[in-house]
Amino acid sequence: MDENIIVSLKDIVVDFDGQKVLDGLSLDIHDKEFVTFLGPSGCGKTTTLRVIAGFVTPKSGNVFFDGKDIADYPPYKRPVNTVFQKYALFPHLNVFENVAFGLRLKKLPEEEIRPKVLEMLEIVGLKGFERRSIHQLSGGQQQRVAIARSLVNQPRVLLLDEPLGALDLKLRKEMQLELKRLQREMNITFVYVTHDQEEALTMSDTVVVMSGGNIQQIGSPQDIYNEPRNAFVARFIGDSNIVDGFMIKDFLVNFGGHDFTCVDRGFKPNEPVQVVIRPEDVQIVPPSVGMLTGLVREVIFKGVHFEMHVDVEGYEWLIHSTQASQPGELIGMNIGPDEIHIMARTEV
Amino acid sequence: MNKKQSIILQRTYIVLIFCFMYLPIAVMIAFSFNESKSRSNFTGFTLDWYKSLFHNEMILSALGLSLVLALVSSVLATVLGTLATIGINSMSRRTQLVVNNISYVPVVNPEIITGVSLMLLFVMAQNFGLGGDSGLFGWPTLLIAHITFNVPYVIFNVGPKLRQLDPSLYNAALDLGCTPRQAFFKVILPQLSPAILSAFLICLTYSIDDFMISYFNSGTMQTLPIAIYSMTRKKVSPEINALSAVMFCVILAIILISNAADSRAYRRNQTAIRKAMQEEGAR
Amino acid sequence: MLKSKTSRWLAGPYLVWMAAFIVVPLFIVIWYALTNADGQFTLENLTQIGRYSSVFARSLILAAVSTVICLILAFPVGYFLSRLRANKQHIMLMLVMLPMWMNFLLRTYAWMTLLEKNGLINKFLGLFGIGPFNMINTSGAVVLGMVYNYLPFMILPIYTAMTKIDDSIIEAAQDLGCNVWQILWRVLVPLTGPGIATGITQVFVPSVSTFIISRMLGGGSNLLIGDLIELQFLGNSYNLNLGSAMSLVLMVIVLLCMSFTSSFDESEMEGVM
Numbered sequence: 001m002d003e004n005i006i007v008s009l010k011d012i013v014v015d016f017d018g019q020k021v022l023d024g025l026s027l028d029i030h031d032k033e034f035v036t037f038l039g040p041s042g043c044g045k046t047t048t049l050r051v052i053a054g055f056v057t058p059k060s061g062n063v064f065f066d067g068k069d070i071a072d073y074p075p076y077k078r079p080v081n082t083v084f085q086k087y088a089l090f091p092h093l094n095v096f097e098n099v100a101f102g103l104r105l106k107k108l109p110e111e112e113i114r115p116k117v118l119e120m121l122e123i124v125g126l127k128g129f130e131r132r133s134i135h136q137l138s139g140g141q142q143q144r145v146a147i148a149r150s151l152v153n154q155p156r157v158l159l160l161d162e163p164l165g166a167l168d169l170k171l172r173k174e175m176q177l178e179l180k181r182l183q184r185e186m187n188i189t190f191v192y193v194t195h196d197q198e199e200a201l202t203m204s205d206t207v208v209v210m211s212g213g214n215i216q217q218i219g220s221p222q223d224i225y226n227e228p229r230n231a232f233v234a235r236f237i238g239d240s241n242i243v244d245g246f247m248i249k250d251f252l253v254n255f256g257g258h259d260f261t262c263v264d265r266g267f268k269p270n271e272p273v274q275v276v277i278r279p280e281d282v283q284i285v286p287p288s289v290g291m292l293t294g295l296v297r298e299v300i301f302k303g304v305h306f307e308m309h310v311d312v313e314g315y316e317w318l319i320h321s322t323q324a325s326q327p328g329e330l331i332g333m334n335i336g337p338d339e340i341h342i343m344a345r346t347e348v
Numbered sequence: 349m350n351k352k353q354s355i356i357l358q359r360t361y362i363v364l365i366f367c368f369m370y371l372p373i374a375v376m377i378a379f380s381f382n383e384s385k386s387r388s389n390f391t392g393f394t395l396d397w398y399k400s401l402f403h404n405e406m407i408l409s410a411l412g413l414s415l416v417l418a419l420v421s422s423v424l425a426t427v428l429g430t431l432a433t434i435g436i437n438s439m440s441r442r443t444q445l446v447v448n449n450i451s452y453v454p455v456v457n458p459e460i461i462t463g464v465s466l467m468l469l470f471v472m473a474q475n476f477g478l479g480g481d482s483g484l485f486g487w488p489t490l491l492i493a494h495i496t497f498n499v500p501y502v503i504f505n506v507g508p509k510l511r512q513l514d515p516s517l518y519n520a521a522l523d524l525g526c527t528p529r530q531a532f533f534k535v536i537l538p539q540l541s542p543a544i545l546s547a548f549l550i551c552l553t554y555s556i557d558d559f560m561i562s563y564f565n566s567g568t569m570q571t572l573p574i575a576i577y578s579m580t581r582k583k584v585s586p587e588i589n590a591l592s593a594v595m596f597c598v599i600l601a602i603i604l605i606s607n608a609a610d611s612r613a614y615r616r617n618q619t620a621i622r623k624a625m626q627e628e629g630a631r
Numbered sequence: 632m633l634k635s636k637t638s639r640w641l642a643g644p645y646l647v648w649m650a651a652f653i654v655v656p657l658f659i660v661i662w663y664a665l666t667n668a669d670g671q672f673t674l675e676n677l678t679q680i681g682r683y684s685s686v687f688a689r690s691l692i693l694a695a696v697s698t699v700i701c702l703i704l705a706f707p708v709g710y711f712l713s714r715l716r717a718n719k720q721h722i723m724l725m726l727v728m729l730p731m732w733m734n735f736l737l738r739t740y741a742w743m744t745l746l747e748k749n750g751l752i753n754k755f756l757g758l759f760g761i762g763p764f765n766m767i768n769t770s771g772a773v774v775l776g777m778v779y780n781y782l783p784f785m786i787l788p789i790y791t792a793m794t795k796i797d798d799s800i801i802e803a804a805q806d807l808g809c810n811v812w813q814i815l816w817r818v819l820v821p822l823t824g825p826g827i828a829t830g831i832t833q834v835f836v837p838s839v840s841t842f843i844i845s846r847m848l849g850g851g852s853n854l855l856i857g858d859l860i861e862l863q864f865l866g867n868s869y870n871l872n873l874g875s876a877m878s879l880v881l882m883v884i885v886l887l888c889m890s891f892t893s894s895f896d897e898s899e900m901e902g903v904m
Contacts, residue, residue: 074527088516090520105525
């Protein structure tokens with residue numbers, strides 16, 4: 001087994017009242033990595049996290065930690081800690097006592113607890129807040145307490161369940177960077193759950209895209225964005241145009257009634273495929289020199305770029321461009337070989 | 349009708365209603381200082397009725413009984429009810445519904461029915477020889493009756509609080525190393541304690557105030573309300589006026605104190621929250 | 632989760648208690664109602680109640696009249712209080728509840744002294760040369776006693792329902808052309824339906840089953856169901872079987888009243904949601 005793997009899930013099946021939430025999920029998480037489970041609500045990402053934490057007992061399958069099966073361990077015996085969605089701070093304890101909670105359970109002497117808690121509060125930027133009551137903190141501050149409360153126990157793995165969901169956009173961006181910094185500083189594994197694809201791409205070393213209780217794709221943010229393995233991933237990560245076509249031969253694909261050179265190979269001749277093109281990868285040219293031509297339906301100003309909906313032989317294409325065309329205008333469209341990504345056709 | 353007129357009308361109406369609610373009490377308090385026994389002629393100021401009230405053996409022993417009964421029955425009802433709430437919470441939906449509906453019976457049933465039904469139970473038990481020659485009625489029946497009508501109030505006060513608790517609080521405690529038992533005592537119980545305390549206080553007041561149910565189950569014992577009832581049966585007794593005045597003042601004091609404590613805690617909290625917001629804004 | 636199998640056992644003591652002191656006593660009432668003094672089955676107790684139909688009718692009428700008066704008095708109070716500023720509302724609410732904390736025997740006794748032939752009210756009216764009126768020991772005095780004692784039970788639920796009505800809803804109704812009465816009937820009453828239903832039960836049930844108010848303010852001539860029951864259990868006409876039969880009928884009356892108001896409650900709730 002790979003020395004570097006810290007958590008390993010094997011064929012995990014979870015069902016709630018007969019409904020399968022996780023369907024034979026297997027996954028390896030490497031040590032000191034920032035891993036994100038990404039997917040729409042109901043895809044099983046939070047359940048996977050809770051299986052690791054021990055709050056959900058799988059119907060079948062194994063959970064390995066450092067190569068040891070911990071499927072039967074209750075949560076309080078697992079070397080992981082969780083930051084909960086709504087923080088779950090203890091309202092009857094003040095900031096200091098919340099952070100000290102885990103240490104007190106370990107019966108550490110008071111003179112060891114105090115410096116540890118204070119140091120942790122300083123790391124999360126809450127120096128001087130020890131005596132505050134939980135009700136007297138803003139959402140962002142509560143978030144920091146929740147993180148400190150978990151990290152002070154020096155878990156090998158920190159699990160975070162959509163921890164930024166309750167914060168406003170500006171604070172969320174700030175906390176994203178902060179979490180990334182904490183992970184590097186503490187040098188431990190973070191397992192992060194979110195439905196926000198932008199968040200996942202910004203923070204992670206590895207992104208696990210999930211849907212329907214299964215893993216759709218695992219990879220670096222760049223891989224996931226540039227090389228989606230199927231239409232679900234392509235649609236979920238960023239905007240994209242997905243059109244039907246067929247492979248003529250290696251490095252040559254036909255879609256929209258035109259042959260395009262591409263960088264993909266390994267398909268059978270005339271195999272039906274789906275072609276993914278990101279909206280920003282379409283170049284607008286005069287109709288006479290375009291590989292494809294389309295009729296502009298709608299133009300929306302988005303600040304950095306214009307978003308255009310273009311009708312190409314019955315398919316509605318989405319195009320991002322810094323130059324605006326007029327609705328009703330006929331435009332030409334060029335797509336470079338590198339910008340064309342081919343997937344086997346799947347039913348979604 | 350313009351706005352000003354309608355506000356004047358509203359105020360007048362409210363004042364009239366409050367007059368209706370408070371005039372009788374005010375008259376009683378005023379006549380508690382009346383020298384003569386007359387209930388319509390104020391002949392002169394005196395504190396004699398207060399003096400005789402505090403030397404009235406019947407009233408004092410009834411008050412003593414009521415306080416001890418209230419305390420004992422409330423403690424037992426609170427313990428029984430809190431345990432029941434946690435137990436009920438982990439039952440299936442259907443069982444919960446059945447248990448809650450039965451618990452509602454003493455709350456919605458006319459008090460007289462609760463009173464006579466318990467009395468019948470105790471009469472039957474007596475017929476089977478329970479309680480010996482002296483009979484069952486007295487302390488045991490009063491205590492059972494008071495616990496019975498108090499427990500539902502505990503369940504309906506603590507139950508909603510328990511259901512509102514964020515389930516991840518319990519999970520967080522486990523996550524940080526608590527065993528289930530530790531998680532209950534260190535996290536869940538402190539969260540419930542305000543609700544448990546208020547349930548206890550509700551039990552105390554219901555127990556002290558109860559007349560109907562005690563009346564049928566007291567045997568020869570007299571709780572304070574029963575003593576008051578027997579006093580109203582005798583013709584003129586200005587001591588009742590004095591007693592009303594004393595009770596009114598005690599209640600008023602309790603309400604004012606608890607209110608002041610509440611609003612101070614609230615204000616302190618609000619200031620702190622505002623401060624936290626400002627700090628965050630400054631970051 | 633908290634919901635483990637072992638924690639279910641914590642409800643054990645209460646379940647035993649509940650069975651012994653809530654469920655069993657109710658069955659004993661039924662059993663007594665359907666047997667005679669020798670323990671033999673009989674319907675005689677129930678048929679005997681027919682002799683007291685005038686008392687039952689009086690109880691129902693007085694309780695219904697009191698409930699209606701409470702509703703009429705309380706509805707504007709609930710509305711006005713709910714439109715006050717928050718801190719004023721708090722104080723007013725305390726003032727509504729304060730008399731409830733007084734023992735109700737004392738409150739009723741207060742009216743006894745006020746309504747007497749040479750009580751304060753007749754004395755006051757005498758100053759203007761009116762009266763004296765015969766007020767105590769009338770059914771009017773009983774209704775007054777019920778209204779006085781149970782008015783807060785009507786005000787509080789209506790007030791609570793009113794606080795959930797935003798000012799803008801009333802303004803919208805005005806904007807759409809409602810006059811004062813239309814606002815009342817088309818907006819306020821439907822939206823406070825559940826509160827009204829709760830208030831009606833909370834006033835009607837104790838009114839229909841009281842024996843203190845009738846005894847203290849109604850004299851001997853205004854017997855209610857409660858008085859009858861009390862007489863069978865602790866009074867001169869000691870007859871537990873007949874008393875149980877009366878209790879049974881009273882329970883049925885209360886149950887009917889509650890199923891009526893709760894059906895009203897639910898249908899109105901849908902409107903609110």
